[in-house]
Amino acid sequence: MKKKYFKIIVLSILSIFLFCCVAEVDPLSGKKTYTMLPTSQEIEIGHKIIPSAINENDVLYPDREVQNYIRNLGSKIATVTHRRVDYQFYIVNSSDINAFALPGGPVFITRGILLKMENESELVGVLAHELGHINARHHAKFLEKTYGMNILLSILGIALQGSDYASAVMSLAQVSAGLLQLKYSRDQENEADALGVRYTYKAGYDPKGLLSMFEKFKSLERGRTVEWLSTHPLPDTRIKNVQKIISEQYEGFRGLRQNSTEFNRIKALINSTQESYNYVGEAKKYVKQKNYNQALIFLNRAIEIFGSNQAYTYRALVNLNLQKYNEAIYDADKAIMLDSLYFNPMLIKGIAQNRLNQWNASINTLERAKNLVSDNPDLYYYLGVDYHQLGNKTKALDNLNIALKLSDGKRGWEPDAQRRIRILRGY
Numbered sequence: 001m002k003k004k005y006f007k008i009i010v011l012s013i014l015s016i017f018l019f020c021c022v023a024e025v026d027p028l029s030g031k032k033t034y035t036m037l038p039t040s041q042e043i044e045i046g047h048k049i050i051p052s053a054i055n056e057n058d059v060l061y062p063d064r065e066v067q068n069y070i071r072n073l074g075s076k077i078a079t080v081t082h083r084r085v086d087y088q089f090y091i092v093n094s095s096d097i098n099a100f101a102l103p104g105g106p107v108f109i110t111r112g113i114l115l116k117m118e119n120e121s122e123l124v125g126v127l128a129h130e131l132g133h134i135n136a137r138h139h140a141k142f143l144e145k146t147y148g149m150n151i152l153l154s155i156l157g158i159a160l161q162g163s164d165y166a167s168a169v170m171s172l173a174q175v176s177a178g179l180l181q182l183k184y185s186r187d188q189e190n191e192a193d194a195l196g197v198r199y200t201y202k203a204g205y206d207p208k209g210l211l212s213m214f215e216k217f218k219s220l221e222r223g224r225t226v227e228w229l230s231t232h233p234l235p236d237t238r239i240k241n242v243q244k245i246i247s248e249q250y251e252g253f254r255g256l257r258q259n260s261t262e263f264n265r266i267k268a269l270i271n272s273t274q275e276s277y278n279y280v281g282e283a284k285k286y287v288k289q290k291n292y293n294q295a296l297i298f299l300n301r302a303i304e305i306f307g308s309n310q311a312y313t314y315r316a317l318v319n320l321n322l323q324k325y326n327e328a329i330y331d332a333d334k335a336i337m338l339d340s341l342y343f344n345p346m347l348i349k350g351i352a353q354n355r356l357n358q359w360n361a362s363i364n365t366l367e368r369a370k371n372l373v374s375d376n377p378d379l380y381y382y383l384g385v386d387y388h389q390l391g392n393k394t395k396a397l398d399n400l401n402i403a404l405k406l407s408d409g410k411r412g413w414e415p416d417a418q419r420r421i422r423i424l425r426g427y
């Protein structure tokens with residue numbers, strides 16, 4: 001007990017130093033402010049969430065040219081913003097109509113939203129709005145308000161020691177889910193809009209692109225879900241505010257850019273792979289119904305047209321379920337080759353190797369996967385089984401315990417994990 005109190009006291013002192021006494025200059029007002037979460041730690045938390053954000057959005061669009069385009073365009077806008085953080089820009093495969101940012105710099109655009117855009121100024125408008133959220137520290141404020149110091153310290157690895165590993169993983173899962181569903185307030189939206197319009201203009205683009213996207217979202221909303229609107233509420237007052245800012249501050253400016261040949265080329269490139277993604281979409285429905293043979297037909301068609309990392313991963317998953325383990329490993333490797341930040345194919349490969357009794361190979365794959373996404377319960381279960389089969393009792397117990405802690409109780413392997421833990425403990 002004493003040891004525990006000592007630890008709490010040490011942690012509290014650490015937290016005071018780390019969180020309460022950090023003076024930073026607020027980039028928007030230019031004034032010195034005291035923040036709980038310093039910029040360096042905000043960036044670090046954002047970094048930790050990147051692989052989860054990529055995986056939950058059907059991973060990176062597998063084309064270097066496309067990624068370079070968004071990176072260059074995004075960086076151009078980032079240079080005119082207030083804060084110097086670690087800006088990163090990605091296009092993910094998801095067909096959702098969405099764009100989002102993480103603390104400290106990462107910005108994501110979905111394939112789905114890009115296909116709805118007609119010119120570069122619309123894309124710049126959306127990117128600049130997301131940069132507005134980062135610059136107004138909306139993510140940092142959410143983290144400070146929502147999570148306790150211990151949780152933030154824990155995911156930063158500061159309180160991470162031995163048995164604390166499980167709680168650090170749980171905290172990261174919690175913060176990751178919170179950030180990926182973060183819904184901004186109306187005031188925050190207005191603030192991000194004002195900053196976004198300013199950045200768009202400063203980068204040399206027509207700020208009306210953002211307004212044209214607003215109109216598009218509103219009309220699309222009548223027929224389907226516009227994911228962007230669920231986290232960025234868009235009341236009519238918001239549209240009026242943006243119109244007002246543009247007419248009062250930027251109306252007279254000439255020579256602002258609306259489009260580029262590069263935008264048209266990138267959009268045409270993404271459009272040309274649309275059919276392949278449609279087949280993956282069909283296959284996903286069959287995967288959900290556990291009709292794996294039918295899913296396989298659609299995935300084969302998808303891969304014939306465009307072998308995306310997403311299509312290969314789904315085929316790997318289908319092959320795993322059809323107990324075709326070598327085929328699953330082949331497809332998973334293809335997906336990993338296209339995108340080394342991709343967690344799901346690594347997990348599938350590790351499970352297939354486990355099923356083939358290749359315990360060491362499975363451990364190698366799964367430990368690599370763990371470096372990307374550390375809060376997946378299946379990962380720990382299979383690692384536990386691998387270590388158990390190899391006779392490494394400590395690691396087997398550690399992993400199986402974490403698996404059960406993270407599990408929602410519906411994974412199917414829980415009874416086996418409990419049985420193994422009883423055996424390992426010797427009763």
Ligand SMILES: [Zn+2]
Pocket residue numbers: 129133184188189192231232
């Ligand atoms: Zn917003």
